[in-house]
Amino acid sequence: MTVHEPIGCHEAVAHLWEMLDGQLDELDQRLLDRHLAWCLRCCGELAFARELRGMLRARSEAPVPDDVLRRLETFIDDLPAPATGEAPG
Amino acid sequence: MxxxxxxxxxxxxxxxxxxxxxxxxxxxxxxxxxxxxxxxxxxxxxxxxxxxxxxxxxxxxxxxxxxxxxxxxxxDGRLPDEVPVEDERDFSLYRTLEEEDPLPYSDTLHVDFLGAFSEHDVHVVLERLPLRYRAPLVLRYIEGFDATEVATLLDLPDGTVMSQLHRGRQRFERELWSYARESGLVDGLAMTADGATEGTNA
The missing domain is CATH 1.10.1740.10 (RNA polymerase sigma factor, region 2, helix turn helix motif)
Known part of the structure; x- marks a missing residue:
């Protein structure tokens, strides 16, 4: 059985967002879990990374100015009936 | 019909x-x-x-x-798809906040710091990011595309997008800190101990 070196804080922090993204492989996840089991500071980093992701998603809306909204709604009103198929993009 | x-x-x-x-x-x-x-x-x-x-x-x-x-x-020649991802120096906003302690009376420093940013502030910080970092971050963390989908959308290799996301996250944290200091977003943050306004720490 292979024994893997424990990871330090630097490496653990580098993997936190990947963990939240669900993109760590099984080994890296296990090593990170082992680190987080005793490192309070990296647990704090993890909680902060969660907050940061939430802020990025919830607080970056660019509202549509009223005049632009009116023009785009008129544009939508004037859209013709959809044509027969074409690949998206 | x-x-x-x-x-x-x-x-x-x-x-x-x-x-x-x-x-x-x-x-x-x-x-x-x-x-x-x-x-x-x-x-x-x-x-x-x-x-x-x-x-x-x-x-x-x-x-x-x-x-x-x-x-x-x-x-228009403005998509930097061939631009190599430069080395971003490691930066942890979490630790910087701990060390600088810009809100000495707060029991929840990190959450309160993020809470000081309005939608407009976050938008401005995103705009300050280079395109090669901003586009992957926006598509991944705001629009919810997964990393492979982002790579397809930007027509870039998966590995390049992973690197851009990693460095982009660090750059985003660094820009949040710089913006907060420059704009005085958090009371007293723009002033150093001797009362002089500091520039960015990027």
Whole structure:
């Protein structure tokens, strides 16, 4: 059985967002879990990374100015009936 | 009257998604957002019948918009797809906040710091990021595309996008800190101990 070196804080922090993204492989996840089991500071980093992701998603809306909204709604009103198929993009 | 029903459904969908599409166009940046949204709606109208799953309409429209944006940026030579990702020095906002302690009376320093940012502030910070970091971050963490989808949308290798996301996150944290200091977003943050206003620490 292979024994893997424990990871330090630097490496653990580098993997936190990947963990939240669900993109760590099984080994890296296990090593990170082992680190987080005793490192309070990296647990704090993890909680902060969660907050940061939430802020990025919830607080970056660019509202549509009223005049632009009116023009785009008129544009939508004037859209013709959809044509027969074409690949998206 | 199949055409009429489809047209009504398309219009309903476009109205519903309009704020999100405009917001995405603004956040990707570099082009006229209104024009990009119009072109997206026009393209959606032409290919509406290729949309098989109505539940996927939101993502479908955003894919069209991002593809149009990418092609336009590339046509204008502004998509830095071949630019190597430079080395970003490691930066942890969490630790910087602990060390600098800009809110000495706060028991929840990190959460309070983030709470000081309005939607406008976050938008400005995103705009300060280089395009090669901003686009992947916006598509991954705001629009919810997974990393492989982001790579496809930006026509980049998966590994490049992973690197851009990693460095982009660090750059975003660094810019949040710089912006907070420059703008005095948090009381006293713009002033150093001797009372002089500091520049960025980037």
């Amino acid at each position: 199949l055409g009429v029903d489809e047209r009504t459904e398309l219009q309903r969908l476009c109205r519903q998604e309009l704020p999100g599409l405009y917001s995405l166009a603004r956040r990707l940046g570099g082009v006229d957002a209104e024009e990009l949204v119009q072109d997206t709606l026009e393209r959606a109208c032409r290919s509406f019948r290729s949309l098989r799953d109505p539940q996927a309409a939101c993502k479908w429209l955003r894919t069209i918009l991002t593809n149009l944006w990418r092609d336009r940026m590339r046509r």
